[in-house]
Amino acid sequence: MAHPKIGLITFGDNRPHEWEHVFKKMTEPRHQEAVTYFEQLPIEFMAHDDVARTKTHIDAQVDALRATGVEVLVAHTPCWTSPNLVVRGIQRMNLPTVLIGNKHPGTHSTVGLLGAGGTLSQIGYPHVRLREDFTEDLAQKILPFFRAAAVKARLRGKMFGLFGGRSLGIDTGTFDPMQWKKLFGVDTEHIDQLEIIRRADLVPEADTEKMMSWLTNSVGKVAYNDETFTPEKLAFQVRCYLATMEIIGEMGLDFVAIKCMPDLTTHFVPQCISAALLPSPYDANGRRDPIMMACEADGDAALTMEILKEITGGKPVLFMDVSYIDDKHSTFYFPNCGAFCSWYAARSEDPQENLKHIELRPANRPGGGAITYFNTAPGPMTLARLYREDGRYRMGIIHGKTVNISVEERDAFVQARGSHQLPTAFLKLDVNIEKLISGFGSNHIMGVAGNRTEELLHFCELMGIEPAFFN
Numbered sequence: 249m250a251h252p253k254i255g256l257i258t259f260g261d262n263r264p265h266e267w268e269h270v271f272k273k274m275t276e277p278r279h280q281e282a283v284t285y286f287e288q289l290p291i292e293f294m295a296h297d298d299v300a301r302t303k304t305h306i307d308a309q310v311d312a313l314r315a316t317g318v319e320v321l322v323a324h325t326p327c328w329t330s331p332n333l334v335v336r337g338i339q340r341m342n343l344p345t346v347l348i349g350n351k352h353p354g355t356h357s358t359v360g361l362l363g364a365g366g367t368l369s370q371i372g373y374p375h376v377r378l379r380e381d382f383t384e385d386l387a388q389k390i391l392p393f394f395r396a397a398a399v400k401a402r403l404r405g406k407m408f409g410l411f412g413g414r415s416l417g418i419d420t421g422t423f424d425p426m427q428w429k430k431l432f433g434v435d436t437e438h439i440d441q442l443e444i445i446r447r448a449d450l451v452p453e454a455d456t457e458k459m460m461s462w463l464t465n466s467v468g469k470v471a472y473n474d475e476t477f478t479p480e481k482l483a484f485q486v487r488c489y490l491a492t493m494e495i496i497g498e499m500g501l502d503f504v505a506i507k508c509m510p511d512l513t514t515h516f517v518p519q520c521i522s523a524a525l526l527p528s529p530y531d532a533n534g535r536r537d538p539i540m541m542a543c544e545a546d547g548d549a550a551l552t553m554e555i556l557k558e559i560t561g562g563k564p565v566l567f568m569d570v571s572y573i574d575d576k577h578s579t580f581y582f583p584n585c586g587a588f589c590s591w592y593a594a595r596s597e598d599p600q601e602n603l604k605h606i607e608l609r610p611a612n613r614p615g616g617g618a619i620t621y622f623n624t625a626p627g628p629m630t631l632a633r634l635y636r637e638d639g640r641y642r643m644g645i646i647h648g649k650t651v652n653i654s655v656e657e658r659d660a661f662v663q664a665r666g667s668h669q670l671p672t673a674f675l676k677l678d679v680n681i682e683k684l685i686s687g688f689g690s691n692h693i694m695g696v697a698g699n700r701t702e703e704l705l706h707f708c709e710l711m712g713i714e715p716a717f718f719n
Contacts, residue, residue, distance in 0.1 A: 250291050250292065250321070250399035251291045251292050251561070251562045251635070251686065252292065252318050252319055252320060252394040252395055252397065253294070253317055253320070253398065254286065254290070254291045254292065254293050254294070254318060254319070254322060254394060255293075255294045255295065255313035255318035255320070255321055255322070255323075255341070255343075255365060256281060256282060256283070256286060256294070256295040256321075256322040256324055257280070257295070257296070257300050257306070257309050257310070257321065257322070257323060257324065257326065258275065258279035258295075258299045258300065258324040258325075258326060259298065259299070259300055259301070259306070259314070259325050259329040259333060259334045259337065259360075259572070260272070260275045260299035260324065260327070260329055260466065261275075261301065261327065261329050261330070262301045262302055262327055262329070262330055262333060262393070262528065263447035264439065266328075267301065269390040271327040271451065271532050271571075273532075274326065274354070274355055275299055275327045276299060278324075278326035278327075278350065278355075279289035279298075279299050279324065279326065280380055282295075282322075282326075282348075282382065282677055285297050285321070285370075285382040289362065289387060289389075290391070294316050294318055296309050298396055299334075300337065300516075301329075303333065303336065304335075304521060306333060306336055306337040306340075306661050307336075307337075307340060307654060308716045310340045310341050310342075310650050312339050312340065312490045313341065314341065315406075315674070317355055318343065318347070319343065319397055319398045319400075319401040319402075320343055320344050320346065320394055320397040320398065321338060321341045321343045321344070321345045322345075322346050322390075322392070323337065323338055323345055323346065323347050323348070324348050325347065325348070325357055325360040325361050325364060326350055326355060326357055327356055327357055327365050328348070328355075328356035328357070328359055328360045328502075329360045329364075329368050330363075330474050331360065331363035331366070332363040332367070334347075334360070334363075334364035335364055335367045335368060335371075335373075336446050337515045338364075338368065338373065338680075339349065343376075343401075344371075344375075344377060344393070344396075344397035344710055345368075345374055345375040345376070345396070346373070346375065346376045346377075346393060346401065347361055347364055347365050347368075347376070347378065347629070347672075348361075348378050348379075348380065348386075349361035349377075349378070349379045349380075350379065350380070350381050351379060351380070351381055352381075352613070354479055355477070358379060358420065360378075360545070361377060361379060365376070365377045365523075367439045370618075374709065374710065376390075376706075378394055379392060379641070379706050380534050383388060384708065386648075387699045392495060392700075392702040392703040392706055393703075393706045394702045395559050395560075395561070395700075395706075396559060396704070396705075396707040396710060397701045397706070398558070398712060399555055399558040399559050399601055399707055400707065400710050402558055402709065403432045403433055403434055403554070403555070403558070404433030404434075405433060405435075406433075406435070406502040406503070406554065407434075407435050407436075407499070407500055407501050408428070408434055408435070408436045408501070408503055408504050408547065408550060408551070408582065409436075409437050409439055409501035409503070409504040409505075409507075409543060410435065410436055410437070410438050410439065410504070410505055410546050410547060410594065410605075410677055411439050411440070411441040411443075411444065411492075411501060411504065411506040411507060411545070412440065412441035412479060412506060412507025412508070412511070413507060413545060414507075414545060415508065415509050415510075415543075415544035415545045415546075416509055416510065416544060417544075418544055418546065418691065418692075420546070420548070420635060420689060420690040420692070421505075421542075421544055421545050421546035421547060421548070421549065421690075421692070422545075422547065422692065423514040423547035423548050424552075428547075428551070430488075430571075431641065431711065431712075432551065432711070434551065434662070436547075437501065438496065438500055439499075441506060441508070441511065441512060442493075442505050443495065444488050444491050444492055444506070444519070445488070445491075445516055445719035446491075447491035447494060448484060448487035448488045448490075449487070449707075450491070451487040451490045451491055451494075453648075454655040455490055455647035456483055456486055456487050456490065458532050458533075459486045459531065459532045460479075460482065460486050460488060461484055461532075462531070462532035463486065463521075463603075463608075464480075464482075464516045464608075465599055466599065466603035467606045467607065467608055467620075467663060468509075468603070468605055468606055468607055469607040469608065469627045470482070470606040470607075470608045470618075471607060471608060471610065472610075473607050473610050475610075475616070476494065476610050476611070476615075476616030476617070477608075477609070477610035477611065477616055477617060477618055478616070480619045481517055481616045481618070482521075482608065482617065484516070484517050484617070485517045485518070485519070485520065485521040485617050486521055486616060487517075487670050487718065488516075488519055488521065488522060489521045489522040489525055489526070491524050492504070492506075492519075492526070492538075493526075496539060501553065502539075503539065503540035503550050503551070503553065503554040503557075504526070504539070504540070504541050504543065504550065505539070505541065505543070505544075505545050505546055505549065505550040506519050506522065506523075506542075506543065506545065507540040507544065507545040508543060508544060508545075508625070508700065509543075509544060509613075510538055512568065512611070512615065513613035513614070513615050514614045514615055515575075515610070515614075515615055516615050516618070517611075517615050518585075518586050518587075518611050518613055518617050518618075518674065519543075519618035520585070520586040520611065520617065520618060520619050520620055521586035521589075521618065521620070522587075523541055523543055523567070523586070523588075523589075523590065523607075523620075524587045524588065524589060524590045524606075524620040525539070525687075526539045526540070526541040527539065527540055527541055527553070527564050527565055527566075527567075527589040527591070528564055528589055528602075528715075529564060529591065530564075530588045530599040530600075537562060537566055538557060538562065538563070538564045538565070538589075538591075540554045540557055540565060541553075541567075542555035542567050542692075543567055543584065543587070544585070544692075546567075546692050547634070547692075548634040548635060548636075548690070549567060549633070549634075549690070549692045550642075551568065551634055551635045551696060552604070552632055552633055552694045553565040553694050554562070555632070555704075555707065556630070556632060556694055556700070557696070559696075559700055559703045559704065559707065560696055560697070560698060560700060562709050563697055563698070564589045564591040564697075565589065565694055565695065565696045566588060566589050566592055566629075566673065566694060566695040566696070567584060567588075567589070567621055567692065567694055568583065568588075568673055568692065568693050568694070568695060569582060569583055569584055569585070569690055569691060569692060569693075570582060570690075570692070570693050571583050572661075572687070573681060574657070574661075575681070576637060576651060577653070577657060578676065578681075579651070579657070579674055579675065579676060580648075580674070580675040580676075580677055581661065581672055581673075581674060581675075582672065582673045582674075582675060582693065582695075583670040583671060583672040584670060585670065586611055586620070586670060586671075587619060587620045587671065588601050588624065588671040589687035590603060590606060590620065591672070592604050592625060592650075592697075593605035593622045593624070593625060594625045595625045595627055595697060604660065605622050606620050606621065606622045607620075607621040607622065607696050608620060608621070609621045609669075613651070613670045614665070619670065619671070620671060621669065621670070621671050622671050622674070623652075623671070623672050623674065624650045624671075624672070624673040624674075625650065625652050626649065626651050626652055626680060627650055627697055628647075628648075628649045628697065628699055628702055629647075629648055629649055629650055629673075629675065629695045629697060629698070629700060630645070630646070630647055630683065630695065630696050630699055630700040630704070631644075631645075631647075631648060631675075631677070631693050631694065631695045632644060632645050632646070632693075632695075632696075632704055633669040633688070633689070633690050633692065633693050633694060634691065634695055634713075635688075635689030635690045637689065640714070641711075641713045641714075641718065642689065642714045642715070642716050643704065643708050643713050643714075643715050644680055644687075644688050644689065644715075644716045644718065645676065645704045645705065645708075645715050645716065645717055646677050646691070646693075646717070647677075647678050647699055647716060648675050648676050648679075649676055650674060650675055650695075651674050651675065651676055652674070653674045673695065677694075678719065679718040679719060680718055680719060683718045683719070684718045686717060688716075688718065709712060
């Protein structure tokens with residue numbers, strides 16, 4: 249995935265006398281220091297060689313940076329500079345902006361920083377202010393904002409594919425396409441899910457055999473039962489995956505949601521192979537970018553998954569049910585109806601390492617077919633979910649980790665749940681359980697490896713969405 253695209257403008261004093269006799273010798277070296285610093289960060293970086301001091305010069309640098317497609321502006325005020333000129337450049341650029349000053353006692357940087365920042369606040373222009381020298385502390389503070397701002401830019405123009413409509417009466421999976429278009433800049437393409445079934449019958453046999461061979465030879469176990477789960481049923485699920493990939497490519501879809509239940513699970517096959525492989529970064533044809541897929545036609549879930557993917561630079565994302573809480577051990581049990589993103593079986597960049605932990609088990613649905621059974625590998629995780637309250641979006645944001653539970657806990661859970669075992673993530677979460685139950689706006693939740701809570705908070709601020717933390 250591409251790094252955030254960052255443009256920097258260093259602003260200097262426009263008064264000729266003060267520039268030549270006071271600020272030039274301090275500003276120009278700090279501009280070069282800034283360029284060297286940002287070029288070493290995991291970003292795509294653009295900047296001019298010289299300092300912008302006049303209206304004409306500022307406008308020219310802004311226009312040149314805009315032509316490169318930058319997504320964030322760094323407005324660097326290493327010394328005093330007229331605040332109105334800094335704001336001129338920021339407004340002309342019209343991008344998420346970071347104002348950066350420094351801590352040196354002789355530069356008057358803080359004066360310029362606060363002068364420009366105060367003006368931006370008065371006119372209601374959102375921005376971030378940082379008074380930092382070029383150290384690791386600056387990178388830790390600024391990179392989350394860069395990532396969040398890049399997601400805001402990259403959502404615009406994306407195309408969401410919705411296969412089918414509301415599933416199982418889950419109202420929280422529905423959404424308003426016009427609200428998405430207005431707030432996120434995301435368009436929606438509606439597709440009948442029977443188009444997957446129609447195209448599945450047209451998939452070349454050689455393509456099916458290649459994917460079948462790779463899948464059955466890679467997973468840890470294939471538990472055919474010669475009744476509802478047969479090689480023919482699995483081959484049909486594989487063809488559904490290949491058909492879905494074909495539709496995504498032809499229609500230019502960026503992320504999708506599929507209704508699946510109860511129509512396909514009753515009369516055809518569940519789309520569990522698609523749900524396991526689409527969000528993973530590989531299949532029989534090799535490496536590729538993950539394609540986010542939400543089950544049960546959950547649009548806000550799919551959009552959350554796309555945000556998490558982009559904010560992490562392309563990581564796979566989990567789609568889960570908020571199912572059971574073991575209050576005694578403070579452990580959350582989050583399964584899904586039949587599939588998890590396969591990458592989380594081991595969190596490995598080696599597909600074989602992930603797949604060998606997965607069992608293909610008979611689906612507990614009339615149509616038969618397979619589910620992808622495993623428990624997620626342990627590790628840090630950020631959970632999130634877009635949902636609405638009285639029509640306005642909020643984003644639940646939770647930090648935690650997936651864990652391995654004890655044999656005794658697992659046996660008790662299996663016995664209590666019965667024969668219908670599903671892929672499950674066992675989590676320890678930094679939440680107040682009562683607040684979560686009282687306020688979380690869906691039965692579905694998404695998760696991505698690592699801690700991205702700061703990035704998501706910045707994203708919410710940039711989008712005008714209220715974050716919810718449940719602590």
